Amino acid sequence: MSAPDTPRRSGLRGFGHSGPSPWTDLDRPPLDEGALRHDLIVPGGLWTSLDVVAETGSTNSDLADRARAGAAQGAVLVAESQSAARGRMDRQWTAPARSGLFLSVLLRPEEVPVERYGWLPVLVGVAAAGTLGRIAEVEVGLKWPNDLQVAIDGAERKLGGILTELSGGAVVVGLGLNVSLREPELPVPTAASLALAGAATTDRGTLLRALLRDFADLYRTWTAAAGDPHASDLLRAYVDRCTTLGRRVKVHLPGGDELVGEAVAVDGDGRLVVRTADGARRAVGAGDVVHVRPEPR
Structure with missing residues (x-):
C-alpha cells in the first residue's frame, strides 16, 4: 500500500514515520542509512x-x-529534504x-x-572538489571563499555551497550539493547540478561515502599540523582549485561597500587579496x- 501523499510539516522525521513514499521518484531513491553506517562508522575512524x-528544517541547526x-x-546528519536550509549571508x-x-x-x-x-569550510570545499572530480568525473572549481562551481556551456554555475558555525565549542559544517x-x-x-554537468554517476550513496572518507583523510592531516594551512598543504590545494584567482572581481563587502580589482592571492588567514587600480x-x-x-577589446 502506498503511503499518504501529504507530508507532515513539523518535526524531524525518519523514514519509519508516515509520510510520502521515498520511492515516488525512481530516479531519486532514498539513501540507505544502515549501509552508510556500516561502511563509514569504523573503529578508529x-x-x-x-x-x-x-525532512528537517536545517541539518546545521x-x-x-x-x-x-x-x-x-x-x-x-543527512536530510533528504530541508525546509529552512541556509547558505552564506543567510540566503x-x-x-x-x-x-x-x-x-x-560536527567537529571538535x-x-x-x-x-x-x-x-574548515575550505577543507570541505577541497575535499568535495577532489571527490567529485575522481568519482563523478566532473571538474569542480572553488569560488572564493567556498562555493563549488562547474562550467556548463562555457558559463560558471554554482553546484553547491558550504556554511559553518560555532556551537557548544564545536564547529558544525554544512554542505549542500545539487546532484540530480x-x-x-x-x-x-546560475545554479547547476552534477546531472546537468554530465557526471559519470549521480548515485548519492557512492558520492557521500567517498566525500566523507576523503574529508576524514584531509581533516586528519590538517589537525596533525595544528590547522596550519601551509604545513598541511591545504592552502596550496585550495589555490590550485580556486577559480577566483587571477580574475577581475567585484567584492560586495559587509556594510554595503564595494571593492573592485584583481584577485591576486589567498593569504595564510584564508583572506582574498585584491589589487586595486592604484596598485x-x-x-x-x-x-x-x-x-x-573582461571588457571587450
Whole structure:
C-alpha cells in the first residue's frame, strides 16, 4: 500500500514515520542509512554517528543543538529534504527531496587553535572538489571563499555551497550539493547540478561515502599540523582549485561597500587579496564575490 501523499510539516522525521513514499521518484531513491553506517562508522575512524532523516528544517541547526548538548565529534546528519536550509549571508537553499546531498558534520578540532577554524569550510570545499572530480568525473572549481562551481556551456554555475558555525565549542559544517536537479528545478538560472554537468554517476550513496572518507583523510592531516594551512598543504590545494584567482572581481563587502580589482592571492588567514587600480593590495576576510567578465577589446 502506498503511503499518504501529504507530508507532515513539523518535526524531524525518519523514514519509519508516515509520510510520502521515498520511492515516488525512481530516479531519486532514498539513501540507505544502515549501509552508510556500516561502511563509514569504523573503529578508529572520524565518524561516530550517522543519521539520515526524511525532512528537517536545517541539518546545521539540528547538529548545533546536539553540539550544545555535548555531542561527540564525528556526528553526521543527512536530510533528504530541508525546509529552512541556509547558505552564506543567510540566503535560502531550496531543492526537491532526494535531489542532492544536504548534510552537516560536527567537529571538535581540539588540536587546532580557534583562530584557524575558518579553514574548515575550505577543507570541505577541497575535499568535495577532489571527490567529485575522481568519482563523478566532473571538474569542480572553488569560488572564493567556498562555493563549488562547474562550467556548463562555457558559463560558471554554482553546484553547491558550504556554511559553518560555532556551537557548544564545536564547529558544525554544512554542505549542500545539487546532484540530480533538472533545469526547471534549479532555484536560479546560475545554479547547476552534477546531472546537468554530465557526471559519470549521480548515485548519492557512492558520492557521500567517498566525500566523507576523503574529508576524514584531509581533516586528519590538517589537525596533525595544528590547522596550519601551509604545513598541511591545504592552502596550496585550495589555490590550485580556486577559480577566483587571477580574475577581475567585484567584492560586495559587509556594510554595503564595494571593492573592485584583481584577485591576486589567498593569504595564510584564508583572506582574498585584491589589487586595486592604484596598485594597492587589500585583504578581504568576508564578502560576496562577483567574477567580472573582461571588457571587450
